[in-house]
Every structure is written in C-alpha cells, then in structure tokens.
Amino acid sequence: MQYMASGWHWAHERMRADHHALIGLGVLVAGLTGMGSILFGAPFLTSAFDYFRLPVIGEFELATAMLFDIGVAFTVVGAVMLALAQLARVGQRAEKLETAIRPMDIDPSAENRPAPEGAA
DSSP: OHHHHHOHHHHHHTOOSOHHHHHHHHHHHHHHHHHHHHHTTOOTTOOOEEEEEETTTEEEEEEHHHHHHHHHHHHHHHHHHHHHHHHHHHHHHHHHOSOOSSTTOOOGGGGGSOOOTTOO
C-alpha cells in the first residue's frame, strides 16, 4: 500500500524486511517442521500435539502443524511483497521513459520496432 500511496523511493527506503529472506525463512521453517516428525519415527509432515500449562494463561494445546502454517504464511507474505515491489519497479521505469509509443512501453529501444498488427 505504501508503494501506491507514497511512491517507490519512499517505501523502499523504509522497508524493514528482506523479501527473499522472509521467503527463505518460511520454506526453512515449513521444511524443518516436516522433517522433525521423521526424527520421532513418524511419517513426513505428521502433526503431533500436546497440552501445556502456563501460570497466567492456563492450559492450552500446541501442535507442530502450527509451525508448518507459520512457515507457509512467511513464504506467502514474502512472495506477495516481492511481487508488489517488482510491480512498483516497473512503474518507476515507465515514469523514466519520457515518450511512450504504446501503454506500458518501458523499453527505450521499442521506439525503433514496428508496432504489432492491429495496434493503434
């Protein structure tokens, strides 16, 4: 949202997380969660759960599937943020091109190419 509201430069300077690292962390967490079940003699990606008690919170259940879901969430959020950043960069390059022949022309050498058939 910040790319659209404030522009690419402003949002890029304030970016706190590396998208590639977030994707890698998510894949790593999801993969290690699946491999962890093998260490206990269960099939790959088998979920285990147990009940825990904390003094203030009380009794609650934790499952290994929650760790896998967190890994998937990190991967998806990182991939979406990376895609949005790439779209913002395309817009930035299009702004640098002073004269565009057709919408979305961002390649300066496109001026020398003939227009495709049916293009206005």
